[in-house]
Amino acid sequence: xxxxxxxxxxxxxxxxxxxxHAAYSFSPTIWQENNEVRVNGADLEGDYPSERILCFAPEAxxxxxxxxxxxxxxxxxxTRTTIVFTPAANTPPVGFLKVFIMEDTDVCTNGGCQVLKQxxxxxxxxxxxxxxxxxxxxxxxxxxxxNITREKTYEIRGFRFGDDVRDIxxxxxxIAREDIISWTYSTIVFRPSQEYEVSDGLRVQNAAAKxxxxxxxxxxxxxxDPYSHLQFHLSDMxxxxxxxxxxxxxxxxxxxxxxxxTNHEEFRGRIWGNPDEVRGxxxxxxxxxxxxxxxxxxxxxxxxxxxxxxxxxTAVAGVIAAGKNNAVGVAGVAPEAIIMPLIVSNAxxxxxGEDVIEAIHYAVDNGANIINLSMGGPGFTTDFNPAxxxxxxxxAEHNTLVVIAAGNGDILGQQEGNAQGVDLDQNxxxxxxxxNDNRWSIGVASISREGEKSRFSDFxxxxxxxxxxxxxxxxxxxxxxxxxxxxxxxxxxxxxSTPVVSGLAAxxxxxKPGLAAWQxxxxxxxxxxxxxxxxxxxxxxxxxxxxxxxxxxxxPPLKPATPTIPPETHDAIFPDIPSLxxxxxxxxxxxxxxxxxxxxxGTFRPDRTVNRAEFLKIVLEAxxxxxxxxETKETGFPDVDESAWYAPYIRYARRTGIIEGYPDGYFRPxxxxxxxxxxxxxxxxxxxxxxxxxxxxxRRYLTHAQYNGILFSNDLNIASNMQRKDVVWVVWKLMGGK
Numbered sequence: 081x082x083x084x085x086x087x088x089x090x091x092x093x094x095x096x097x098x099x100x101h102a103a104y105s106f107s108p109t110i111w112q113e114n115n116e117v118r119v120n121g122a123d124l125e126g127d128y129p130s131e132r133i134l135c136f137a138p139e140a141x142x143x144x145x146x147x148x149x150x151x152x153x154x155x156x157x158x159t160r161t162t163i164v165f166t167p168a169a170n171t172p173p174v175g176f177l178k179v180f181i182m183e184d185t186d187v188c189t190n191g192g193c194q195v196l197k198q199x200x201x202x203x204x205x206x207x208x209x210x211x212x213x214x215x216x217x218x219x220x221x222x223x224x225x226x227n228i229t230r231e232k233t234y235e236i237r238g239f240r241f242g243d244d245v246r247d248i249x250x251x252x253x254x255i256a257r258e259d260i261i262s263w264t265y266s267t268i269v270f271r272p273s274q275e276y277e278v279s280d281g282l283r284v285q286n287a288a289a290k291x292x293x294x295x296x297x298x299x300x301x302x303x304x305d306p307y308s309h310l311q312f313h314l315s316d317m318x319x320x321x322x323x324x325x326x327x328x329x330x331x332x333x334x335x336x337x338x339x340x341x342t343n344h345e346e347f348r349g350r351i352w353g354n355p356d357e358v359r360g361x362x363x364x365x366x367x368x369x370x371x372x373x374x375x376x377x378x379x380x381x382x383x384x385x386x387x388x389x390x391x392x393x394t395a396v397a398g399v400i401a402a403g404k405n406n407a408v409g410v411a412g413v414a415p416e417a418i419i420m421p422l423i424v425s426n427a428x429x430x431x432x433g434e435d436v437i438e439a440i441h442y443a444v445d446n447g448a449n450i451i452n453l454s455m456g457g458p459g460f461t462t463d464f465n466p467a468x469x470x471x472x473x474x475x476a477e478h479n480t481l482v483v484i485a486a487g488n489g490d491i492l493g494q495q496e497g498n499a500q501g502v503d504l505d506q507n508x509x510x511x512x513x514x515x516n517d518n519r520w521s522i523g524v525a526s527i528s529r530e531g532e533k534s535r536f537s538d539f540x541x542x543x544x545x546x547x548x549x550x551x552x553x554x555x556x557x558x559x560x561x562x563x564x565x566x567x568x569x570x571x572x573x574x575x576x577s578t579p580v581v582s583g584l585a586a587x588x589x590x591x592k593p594g595l596a597a598w599q600x601x602x603x604x605x606x607x608x609x610x611x612x613x614x615x616x617x618x619x620x621x622x623x624x625x626x627x628x629x630x631x632x633x634x635x636p637p638l639k640p641a642t643p644t645i646p647p648e649t650h651d652a653i654f655p656d657i658p659s660l661x662x663x664x665x666x667x668x669x670x671x672x673x674x675x676x677x678x679x680x681x682g683t684f685r686p687d688r689t690v691n692r693a694e695f696l697k698i699v700l701e702a703x704x705x706x707x708x709x710x711e712t713k714e715t716g717f718p719d720v721d722e723s724a725w726y727a728p729y730i731r732y733a734r735r736t737g738i739i740e741g742y743p744d745g746y747f748r749p750x751x752x753x754x755x756x757x758x759x760x761x762x763x764x765x766x767x768x769x770x771x772x773x774x775x776x777x778x779r780r781y782l783t784h785a786q787y788n789g790i791l792f793s794n795d796l797n798i799a800s801n802m803q804r805k806d807v808v809w810v811v812w813k814l815m816g817g818k
Contacts, residue, residue: 104204106177111167111209113292116156119163119177119204126181126200132158133180134165138172139206139287145178146170167209169239170265173286177204208288211240216282216294219269220306223570227299228282229309230275233261236268236294242286249283249290250276250298275300303404303411307568311410312529313399313549313580319413322622323404328414328586330593333400333450334443335579336436337393338429339386340421341558342375344394344567346402346409351375352420354446368445377442378423379435389427391558395571396454397421398556399579400586409568410554413583414590420448427561431455433465433793436511437662440471444478449589449597451475452582453484454575456538457509459491459502462789467662468514474660476520479637481589481597483582484512485574486525486616487538494536501525501533504540505615513543519598519638522585522605525616526550526577532612537574539615545605547616550577581620588625594634603628654684661686663792663805670808675702686805693726693749695758695807696739699765700729702811706765708732717747724749738764756798758810759785766814790814 104121111117125132134155135147148168150158157164163179179202187196218225219233228234228250236248245263248255248270261269268284281293299315302308309315332352342351356366357374364371372384380389388394397419404411420443424435436455443451457463475482487509489499504513512523525547526534533539534550553576557569581604589600607625608618652658653668661667667684670676676698678684690698700706711731714722720730726749733739738761741747753761756778763770763781770780778798786794790813792806 104179104202106204106207109205109207110289111171111207113210113212114166117165117167117177117207119165119179121161121179121202121204123160124158124163124179124181124202125160126183128182128197131182134158134163135178135180136167136171136207137176137178139174139176142176144172146172147180169212171209171240173209173211173240173242173288175207177207178202179204209240209286210289211238211242211284211286211291213238213282213284213291213294216296218310221310223310225310226295227297227309227312227315228272228276229299230272230301232309233269233271236270236282236284237266238284238291239266240286240291241265241268241284244287246287247285249285250296251280304407305402305404305409305411306407307409307554308404308411310554310570313553313577314411314413316529316549317620318623322587322626323415325626326414326587326591327404328401328417328583328590330416330418331414331450331586331590332418332420332448333414333452333582333586334420334422334439334448335393335397335400335452335454336422336424336439336443337396337452337454338390338425338427339378339388339393339423339558340397340419341388341394341556342386342421344398344556344558345406346398346412346556347419348403350401350403350416350418352418368442370442376421376423377439379439379442380423380426380432386421386423388558388561389423389425390429391562391569392425392429392454392575393421393423394558395555395569396452396575396579398568399553399576400452400583402556410556413580414586416590417583417586420446425455430795430797431793432795433467433510434662437468437471440475440482444475444480448480450582450585451480451482452579453482453511454573454578456485456487456512456574458794459487459489459494459499460787460794461507462787463487463507463509464513465510465789465792466514466665467792468511469516470660470662470664472511472514472520473516476517476597476638479597481585481600482521483578483585484521484523485578486512486523486540486544488573488575489536489538499536501536502538503615504538504543506540508540508543509538512538513540515543517638518545519601522546522581522601523617524548524574524578524581526572526574527611527616527619531619533616534572534574536572537577537616539613541615544615545601545617546581546608546620547611547618548577548580548620550574550580553577553580584620584622584625587622588629591626592629592632592634595629595632596635596637598638599632599635600629603632654678654682656683657686663809666809666812667805669812673702675811676804676808684804687803689752689801689803690807691750692747692753692757693724693730695753695802696733696761696765697726697729698807699762699811700732702815703766706732711735715747717741717745719746720749733761733765752801754799754801755791755796755806756782758802758807759790762810762814766811768814785810788813 106119133147135145154168155165185198215237217235276298282296284291359374401417402412404415422439425431493499523544525544526537527547551572559567607628608620708728711728715730759781770784792809
């Protein structure tokens with residue numbers, strides 16, 4: 081008969097285990113994660129249904145009950161004859177399933193009989209519950225991981241592990257008990273001391289059974305750098321075997337970016353130095369046009385000050401050349417390569433195209449073997465700028481390999497944090513698509529560890545050659561500008577798949593220094609593994625590339641058979657405007673149309689600023705239909721000399737509504753014109769339609785200019801002064817210049 085225990089409603093009295101009542105049963109008896117268990121019986125409610133409870137009694141300690149009331153979220157159904165529930169996470173691994181109900185019972189004593197409310201214990205039967213692994217945490221970094229490396233500490237999180245130390249399995253092998261640091265019901269901490277082969281996953285054994293299989297990768301120790309086991313871009317490509325042949329020694333890689341933390345211990349002794357420049361004397365000792373460019377140059381501030389503007393450049397440099405086996409941080413792909421830091425990006429990531437072009441020439445002229453450009457247009461359909469092409473050609477013709485990021489998707493997607501890659505065959509971007517000969521550069525896309533194109537990565541058969549891991553790349557950071565002041569970080573983007581390829585190129589080139597830049601490119605691509613998506617190129621195979629380099633005979637540096645500029649245009653149009661000048665096409669047009677001429681000494685002076693009166697004259701004379709000779713009505717501006725050469729132009733512009741002057745009634749003809757003013761005047765003067773997009777008065781003109789490639793660089797500050805080269809560029813573009 082059913083055992084009766086006297087108790088109050090709130091206190092459950094338990095005694096010794098009793099046999100299962102024949103009228104009750106349940107299934108299944110062995111529980112997996114999220115199994116539904118069904119209990120059947122004659123009476124599972126008693127006389128007081130609201131007071132019934134479902135309990136689990138551990139086999140090791142039957143008095144330590146875990147109980148649940150009918151309103152528990154674990155209980156799906158409870159009727160008089162049926163209970164359906166999902167075992168809770170704190171269910172003991174091995175034990176008895178019990179139900180307690182309240183019943184009215186006649187109790188008789190010498191004083192007579194009475195009906196008492198008493199608790200009835202129903203032992204349904206014995207069960208076993210599997211443990212379940214939820215996550216594995218790398219204790220050194222605090223992040224989730226799917227990789228196990230010897231001598232690294234990990235924490236397994238889950239439930240039903242039990243309170244007693246049991247076993248952890250990697251495949252069919254047990255982890256040594258002495259490697260288990262702690263074991264609780266929901267966490268296990270361990271530190272494997274042995275090497276393990278590739279396994280089919282990690283499992284935990286409790287007192288009942290083994291857990292679910294948690295997929296892990298067995299990662300060999302890459303170096304003694306504490307975070308190197310998280311550098312999957314290294315572990316996934318047999319980098320340790322490659323290092324036996326080459327570590328990039330002596331190869332100079334120019335990182336044209338936001339700056340590199342030259343104080344970072346990962347680059348100690350491997351920041352490029354200009355041997356002919358004397359530090360701090362304020363002179364251009366080597367005559368290269370840059371004063372005190374001891375370790376590189378800042379093209380934003382036009383100085384030798386190299387404090388990084390953001391962490392981006394330091395992260396890029398770390399992927400390429402962080403030191404290895406120095407017992408700190410991470411390892412670089414080419415840990416003995418030399419980094420040349422060149423700054424072109426400000427703190428907001430803004431880059432002026434002309435600075436990049438100048439930096440490329442600087443890198444080439446100062447001995448860089450490889451140039452890393454982890455940059456690209458913001459994601460507009462008009463991100464291609466032909467001005468970069470001649471500088472990339474310049475690098476190729478001087479035996480420098482340029483490695484360029486594909487780009488990180490469309491502009492709106494980037495703003496929403498969900499960018500989708502741009503088809504570069506349809507909407508090419510700069511600088512990755514600036515090549516008239518594929519041998520000039522390597523375009524790099526981003527892939528996942530599984531070899532699939534990253535959602536954000538741009539792609540295209542014409543511009544992309546190789547793809548490397550660009551998701552969760554662990555590398556160096558600039559502590560002063562990083563969140564939390566850390567010196568290492570996990571980053572994603574084609575900005576970080578690109579330096580992987582730059583590092584690989586350094587390894588190959590160092591192994592066979594006599595090869596030409598175009599041969600290094602050819603070897604990396606030819607020896608790479610095909611990917612499922614041909615629009616992202618191939619995945620590099622560094623061992624195959626080193627082998628191929630070893631049997632490749634050196635050939636001369638690349639000299640394009642066909643010049644990219646027609647022969648008749650090779651003569652400089654001005655002494656200070658060489659044929660490869662990025663603004664050459666616009667300036668040539670300005671000279672030929674007489675819109676903007678040179679100075680009496682024959683020079684053009686492209687960087688000289690232009691005042692408002694000069695700019696108005698230039699724009700109006702660009703339109704052959706404009707005639708200011710008959711303008712006699714005074715301008716109405718008190719600061720305009722009506723007898724001055726520029727007065728007729730101001731009269732015409734005011735009469736036709738091109739200009740209005742400032743709110744105080746002045747025109748300020750001698751004041752330097754800024755970008756915002758120049759766009760408004762030129763758009764109105766040349767009759768180019770715009771749409772009111774709201775915002776500041778200049779927004780409609782700036783938006784049109786950015787989307788239609790009117791500015792040489794979309795990163796020009798609207799408040800910056802217009803220089804002669806930008807004046808002729810804007811007018812040329814608005815007049816249909818290509």
